[in-house]
Amino acid sequence: MVNWTQRFATGLIGGPIVLYTIQNQLALCILINVVLYLLHAEFQKLISNVLKHNCSDSDRWYVETMASSWFIRIPTHYFITMAIMQSNPLSVHLHMIISIFFLLLVRLMNYLKISDFLKQNEKTISDKFPSQMVEKKIQMLTFFQMSADIVQFLLFVYPLNFVLIVFQYKQAQALNLIWLISAWQTDNGALFMGSMFGKTLFCPKISPNKTWEGVSGGIFLSVFSSLILSQMNFLSFITLDDLHTKHFLLISLIVSLASIFGDLIESFIKRVADVKDSGSLFPGHGGILDRLDSLCFSAPFVYLYIQLFMHDVLELA
Secondary structure: OOHHHHHHHHHHHHHHHHHHHHOHHHHHHHHHHHHHHHHOOOOOOOOHHHHOOOOHHHHHHHHHHHOOOOOHHHHHHHHHHHHOOOOOOOHHHHHHHHHHHHHHHHHHHHHHHHHHHHOOHHHHHHHEEEOOOHHHHHHHHHHHHHHHHHHHHHHHHHHHHHHHHHHEOOHHHHHHHHHHHHHHHHHHHHHHHHHHHHOOOOOOOEEEEHHHHHHHHHHHHHHHHHHHHHHHHOOOOOOOOOOHHHHHHHHHHHHHHHHHHHHHHHHHHHHHOOOOOOOOOOOOOEEEEEEEEHHHHHHHHHHHHHHHHHHOOOEEE
């Protein structure tokens, strides 16, 4: 059952903060770094759940040790911070490769540290865990964690750099506003229509509660909200006059479609981890991943549309 009161109250508090932050690239960068710090903890918890469900009791201490390594956050924050300093997207991609390299290097160092600990305390560990974990199993778990780190980076970290590099345009605030509201309204419309009128299941093997009625409602509310937004300057600090209505509608449609299928990917991860929500940070909404999945999966497609079809209306800052 959806708690609409909690959901509304959370949105009423968090919405203005985000809307204020998108005015300034540096402030947005700081907010994204804070969000990614929390997101990492949630994602690692999901991955730990996956591993624990498929490992013996003697292996779980290693899984928990991998999840608790805070050094793994450093490449993520490095990438987002460097993204605001680059005017050339090619440079951003270079920093992405560097970040992934250090991401894997940190995991490798963590593996070597724990492997040495096992050898030095072989007798103690053997007494504590009768079925002592062999070296091959440590390597397998480390490789799985490395793969999960890359998935996390590509799906939930890398896409957010597009929200920062779009500040190369004078209309960056308006573009980010359309992106945010379209993603939020897709979630709201899908949840409302799905809970009230949902009957036809959309993809029950991955997300048994999603329905075609909810999907349709999410797309409709997103596009309708963008249509309203295109006709009024209700936020004095953001100028929308330079953007044609068609761009509002097409961007909102792109965001909706990307959000829906991106949400399926996150739902699959949660299903494998055997959890309903990624966390409980936002009452009525869930965790960071539950709020961020739509934004992350849609950001690259919005930026691609901007580069292909809006070069005639955008001005460099």
